[in-house]
Amino acid sequence: MGIKERKNHESGFNLINKNCILLCSIWTILIATFYAFAIQNQKRLTIKFAEIEALADYNKDLAYRRWSSMHGGTYAPVTERTRPNPYLEDIIERDIVTPSGKALTLINPAYMTRQVHELAEEQYGIKGHITSLNPIRPENGPLPFEVKALEAFEKGESEYLSVDDTGQGKYLRFMRPMITENSCLKCHGKQGYKEGDIRGGISVSIPLSRYKPIEKTTIKAITIVYTTVCILGLAALNIIFFTRGKHQQIQKIAEGKLRFQAKLLDAVEQSIVATDLNGKIVYCNPYSEKIYGWKRSEVIGHEMMRLMIPDAYMDEGLKDHVRVLEGESWSREVFVKNQSGKIFPALVSASPVYNEKGEITGGIAISIDLTEKKKLEAQLQQTQKMEGIGILAGGIAHDFNNILAPIILHSQIAMDDIAPDNPLQASMKEIYRAAIRARELVRQILTFARKGQDSRIVLRASLAVKEAVKFLRSTIPATIEINFEMNTNNDAILANPTHINQIVMNLCANAAYAMKENGGIITVTLDNGDEKDGDRPGCDLPPGQYLRLSVIDTGPGIPPDIIDRIFEPYFTTKGPGEGTGLGLAIIHGIVKSYEGGIAVETSPDAGTTFFIYLPLANEKAVMVEDNKTEVKKGKERVLFVDDEEAAITAMKKILARLGYTATTSNSSRDALKIFKDNPAGFDLIITDMTMPGITGLQLVKEVRAIRLDIPVILCTGYSDQIDDEKAQMAGVNEFMIKPVSMFDIASAIRRVLEKDKLQVDI
16 A cells, blocks of 8 residues: 555545544434433423322312311311310300210311321321411411412412422422402401402422432433433444445454444343344344343344234334334333243333434334332332221221120120020021121231231131121022032131131132123032142142132133232222222232142133132131130129210120129219229229220329229220230230120139239238
């Protein structure tokens, strides 16, 4: 090569380098610009999501405040937290007393809104505030940002929005004005407000920290995608420039860049698949093998659509492929499949690939497996739902147990009064059994919702199964026949009778639902298994003896595409309002807590069989029901305290039948006065926990200050503030969960009094 040719070569090489550097810089700036825009957009979306939540909270606050205003407020029991509003003293009926003696006070809309805001902040971290530049209650005065908002409202603004750092993190501040309505003049007319005036506002403060995990995850994904696209673009530019040269040196540089690109793509922990114009795979990186299960040698030259797109999404996938061939790039969540046919969610970004002439030669798709992300989201949703169930269960358990208490006690009284051969005796037994089942059901709900402990006894499973089948015969459609077969004499297990009832009821209810249109037969059997049990999935049981409960139906069977999901919480094929998706999940949890197994066999149009395996007990089984147990009696003097009149009536009769002299009181303060007047006149105090005035624990403290040796039994329908351990630490002799039977209370009284007598004798 001559000097002139060498100079021309070097000049051409330098020109290509300069052009390449220029375009790479432009590409990098463009990617960086779009990346910065995407990041800023994501942060704006975070603020927008918080704004939407704040607006929803504001509208909810305004709706229930308006409802309260329309009805002139509402009455609530007077508590330490809910005291009479001193700013409503001019309202004659601010404080009222119900016929049962319960003190109520009027809660005006502002008072109600403030309490709801306090509760929301305690439970969810969302701060709400109702305020005004001229508040009736000084404590409702505006915060600094609220002053700005209220002043802006006075100037005609309709909304205030800001992001503030409160020292506890960043909060979205949202506020809108409150317009005086006719129903508001009852309290605010005396301030000079007229209908239509702006008299204040409601603010909502949303902690942005709750959105940060999602924002961080999205920004990470955006960063990975844009970095990859940037690298691919830079590599592509290098390929274009360095392959255009005619000289070997330029070709070698281009080849070096290509090798670097390949190594770079191979190192990326995302699936990268490139296709030609016909959609056939020409390249995939090693990470694709991890996501999709195919080896690179198995997919090169094959159509990506048929290998990685589920049949149900094929039409949509073809449209996306056409979009890329037309020069359009896109990024969204889609469903893909792996080599085994399993469908899973993925974030896919697809773009066209151009040659040096600017012609589209194919496409490239970058995939991120979202399976774990979706699992975490589902777990978070499930946790929130379980928290909601726990709150609901705890809220209703106390009242429901108080309702059951007199039903159980009065039914026992009636059974004692009615002759054994009287037809009413059977009806009363059914009432008693139903109440006991309801009591156990409440305990089971609390166990499931709060992960509490359950009580188990050695029992004959056939008794609980027969009772459940008997009940089901009267509830399922007449077109469905249900039978029970007992094929073993060895059915003693350590279990909670309610659990067995729940397993049978849920499985049979599901079977009946599957056969509701055409009818069929449900067969429930009990035996000790067969040689096929070890081969059934889910029956990897440790060596031992087991009771097998089988529920067999002649329905249409379970579709194979959902069989792997039937035990997932909240998964259901039923329509809205027909099921919660918790039945099989609860059964699975119960069986696993017993160290048992659960299996299912199904086939289309041939029915379904569920197999439940529970370890056999070595001890002698007891009867599930023990209503005829002899009760212990006494002659001592008992002070019984409960704010429920029904409970007092029932317990007074029970104590009289047991031989005790009972003094009752529906007020803990009155009971304390009765005891103060005659401390030596009582041998035992039985008190409820949750009562107006002073609680059961406070009553125990007061009476022990008067007489240290007085025995006390503390009862509660349900309270998350007291349990057996806390009761013992407070000096309670016996702690009982209502409702209780005659036998329960009789046994508890004798245990406490005889133990106390023994200690005195010693």
